[in-house]
Amino acid sequence: MANSSLSPNAASCxxxxxxxxxxxxxxxxxxxxxxxxxxxxxxxxxxxxxxxxAGKTTLLRMIVGLxxxxxxxxxxxxxxxxKFKEWEKIGYxxxxxxxxxxxxxxxREVVLSGLIGRNKLFKKLTKADYKKGEDALLAMGIVDxxxxxxxxxxxxxxQRVFLARALINNPSLLILDEPTVGIDTETQESFFHMIKxxxxxxxxxxxxxxxxxxxxxxxxxxxxAAQNGKLKFHIKHSHETxxxxxxxxxxxxxxxxxxxxxxKEVVLIGDRNS
Amino acid sequence: MEIVTLEFFQRAxxxxxxxxxxxxxxxxxxxxxxxxxxxxxxSHVSIAGVALGFLIGVYPVAVGLIFAIAASFAIExxxxxYKTYAELSIAIIMSGGVALASLLFTMGKGFTMNVNxxxxxxxxxxxxxxxxxxxxxxxxxxxxxxxxxKELFLITFDEDAAAVSGLPVKFYNVxxxxxxxxxxxxxxxxxxxxxxxxLLTIPAACSLIVARSFRQSxxxxxxxxxxxxxxxxxxxxxxxxxxxxxxxxxxxxxLLMLLLIxxxxxxxx
Numbered sequence: 001m002a003n004s005s006l007s008p009n010a011a012s013c014x015x016x017x018x019x020x021x022x023x024x025x026x027x028x029x030x031x032x033x034x035x036x037x038x039x040x041x042x043x044x045x046x047x048x049x050x051x052x053x054a055g056k057t058t059l060l061r062m063i064v065g066l067x068x069x070x071x072x073x074x075x076x077x078x079x080x081x082x083k084f085k086e087w088e089k090i091g092y093x094x095x096x097x098x099x100x101x102x103x104x105x106x107x108r109e110v111v112l113s114g115l116i117g118r119n120k121l122f123k124k125l126t127k128a129d130y131k132k133g134e135d136a137l138l139a140m141g142i143v144d145x146x147x148x149x150x151x152x153x154x155x156x157x158x159q160r161v162f163l164a165r166a167l168i169n170n171p172s173l174l175i176l177d178e179p180t181v182g183i184d185t186e187t188q189e190s191f192f193h194m195i196k197x198x199x200x201x202x203x204x205x206x207x208x209x210x211x212x213x214x215x216x217x218x219x220x221x222x223x224x225a226a227q228n229g230k231l232k233f234h235i236k237h238s239h240e241t242x243x244x245x246x247x248x249x250x251x252x253x254x255x256x257x258x259x260x261x262x263x264k265e266v267v268l269i270g271d272r273n274s
Numbered sequence: 275m276e277i278v279t280l281e282f283f284q285r286a287x288x289x290x291x292x293x294x295x296x297x298x299x300x301x302x303x304x305x306x307x308x309x310x311x312x313x314x315x316x317s318h319v320s321i322a323g324v325a326l327g328f329l330i331g332v333y334p335v336a337v338g339l340i341f342a343i344a345a346s347f348a349i350e351x352x353x354x355x356y357k358t359y360a361e362l363s364i365a366i367i368m369s370g371g372v373a374l375a376s377l378l379f380t381m382g383k384g385f386t387m388n389v390n391x392x393x394x395x396x397x398x399x400x401x402x403x404x405x406x407x408x409x410x411x412x413x414x415x416x417x418x419x420x421x422x423x424k425e426l427f428l429i430t431f432d433e434d435a436a437a438v439s440g441l442p443v444k445f446y447n448v449x450x451x452x453x454x455x456x457x458x459x460x461x462x463x464x465x466x467x468x469x470x471x472x473l474l475t476i477p478a479a480c481s482l483i484v485a486r487s488f489r490q491s492x493x494x495x496x497x498x499x500x501x502x503x504x505x506x507x508x509x510x511x512x513x514x515x516x517x518x519x520x521x522x523x524x525x526x527x528x529l530l531m532l533l534l535i536x537x538x539x540x541x542x543x
Binding site for chain 1: 306308421424425427428431432434435436437438439440441481482485486487488489490491
C-alpha cells in the first residue's frame with residue numbers, strides 16, 4: 001500500500017515487514033491510538049516520535065504482541081501477530097532502565113539470552129550458539145566486559161550489551177525502544193552512528209522509538225512521512241536507490257565488526273584506541 | 275549427637291535437605307522479580323488449608339497444598355487488577371489466609387497442640403507420607419528448573435524481551451507461582467509457616483552480595499540453603515529447639531557475615 005510512487009519492481013521485491021491496518025487502542029475510556037494504518041517495508045528505517053502519552057510504547061507493545069489492539073490487524077512478515085511464530089527474526093532493545101542494576105547476570109549471560117525462544121525450548125545451547133555469542137560481543141566491542149556484572153557497566157556499555165543480545169540471531173527486524181534515554185550526548189551519537197551503519201550495510205529493518213528529534217531529523221528527514229494523532233513517523237527507505245537484483249546484503253556479525261573497525265565513520269567510545 | 279541415629283530425625287534431615295535445594299531456588303526467581311513477599315503469602319494461606327484439613331479430617335499437608343496453589347492463581351489474577359501495585363495483591367491475600375486460618379483454628383480448639391509445629395516447624399512430626407510428598411515435589415521442581423533454566427533466566431531478567439522472543443510469559447508466571455506453592459506447602463512441617471519464606475528469600479539475598487553471574491547465584495543459594503538446613507536441624511535436634519527458628523537464625527548470621535565481609539573488602543581495597 002501507499003507505495004505506488006516506487007517502481008513496480010522495487011515494490012514487489014521488498015516484503016512488508018510490519019503492517020498495521022486501521023489499528024486502534026484505548027486504555028479504559030481513553031483512546032490512545034485510533035485508525036492507524038501503516039506499513040514498514042524491508043530495509044526501511046522508521047523513527048517513531050511522540051510526546052509522553054502519545055502512544056509510542058503502546059504501539060511498540062502491540063507490534064511485538066505484548067498488547068492486543070482494540071480493533072484492526074497487525075501483521076509481521078505477512079502473518080497475523082497472534083499467529084506469528086518466527087520471533088527469532090526480531091531483535092528487541094528495551095529501554096535502558098528496564099532491569100535492576102543489582103541483578104546477578106554477566107554480560108555474556110545477557111547476550112546469550114537473546115538466543116532463547118520457542119525453538120530453543122528444552123534444548124541446551126550448542127557450541128555454535130556460544131560462537132554466535134562471541135561474535136555478537138566482538139561486533140559490539142565488548143568482549144573484554146563479558147564476565148562483568150551487567151549492572152557495573154556504564155549506560156553506553158549496557159546499550160551495547162542489549163544491542164549485542166538483539167543482534168545475536170541476525171534479526172531481520174530490529175526494534176529499539178528509546179535506546180538513548182539517560183545516556184550522555186557523546187555516547188548517544190556513537191550509538192546512533194552504529195545503528196546508521198547497520199542500516200546502510202545490512203539487510204535489516206529498523207523501528208526505533210525516540211525522543212531525540214535532532215538525530216531522527218538528521219537521518220530520516222525534517223518532516224514526518226506520516227502522522228497519527230500525536231505519533232509521528234519519520235521514514236528512510238534504503239531500497240529506493242538500490243537494485244532489487246542485489247541479494248548479497250546479509251553480513252555476518254563478524255563482517256559488521258570488521259567494517260566498523262576499519263571504517264572511519266564509526267567512532268567507538270571507550271575501547272580500541274589503536 | 276545420638277539424635278542423628280533416630281529415625282524421626284533422619285526423616286526430618288532428608289526432608290530438610292530436599293527443601294534446602296528447592297526453596298532457595300524458587301526464592302531466587304521470586305526475589306529477582308521483586309516478588310519476595312509471595313513466599314509469605316502462600317505459606318499463610320497454606321496454613322489455612324492445614325487447619326481445614328485438621329477440621330475435616332483430611333491429610334492436612336495436601337489441603338494446605340491445594341490452598342497454596344489456589345492462592346498462587348489468585349495472586350496472578352489480582353496482580354492484573356492492580357498492575358503497578360503487585361505487592362498490594364500479595365498483602366491482601368496474605369491477611370486473608372491468616373484470617374481464615376485463625377477462624378478455622380478457633381473452630382477446632384481440640385487440635386491446638388499441633389498448630390505450633392505447623393507455625394514454627396518441627397523435627398518430630400514428619401512422617402513417611404510427608405517425606406514421599408517432599409520427594410515428589412523436589413523431583414518436579416528440579417526437573418522443571420533443569421529443563422527451563424535459560425527461559426526462567428530470561429523471564430526473570432527481562433519479561434518483555436522474553437515475550438518478544440515468543441516465550442509464553444503468562445504460562446511461566448503461573449508455573450513459577452505454582453512451583454513455589456508446592457515447595458512452600460511441603461516445607462511448612464519442617465520449617466514452619468511463619469518462617470518458610472526466609473528459606474526462600476535469605477539465600478537469594480546472600481547471593482546478591484556474592485554472585486556475579488546468574489550461574490553463581492544459583493549455586494550460592496543452594497549451598498547456603500543446604501548449610502542452613504543441616505546446621506539448623508542439628509542444633510534444633512540437640513537442644514530441642516524449633517527448627518524453623520534455628521534455620522532462619524543461621525541464615526541471618528550468614529547474611530550479616532557476608533555483608534560485613536563485603537564491607538571489609540571494600541574498605542580494604
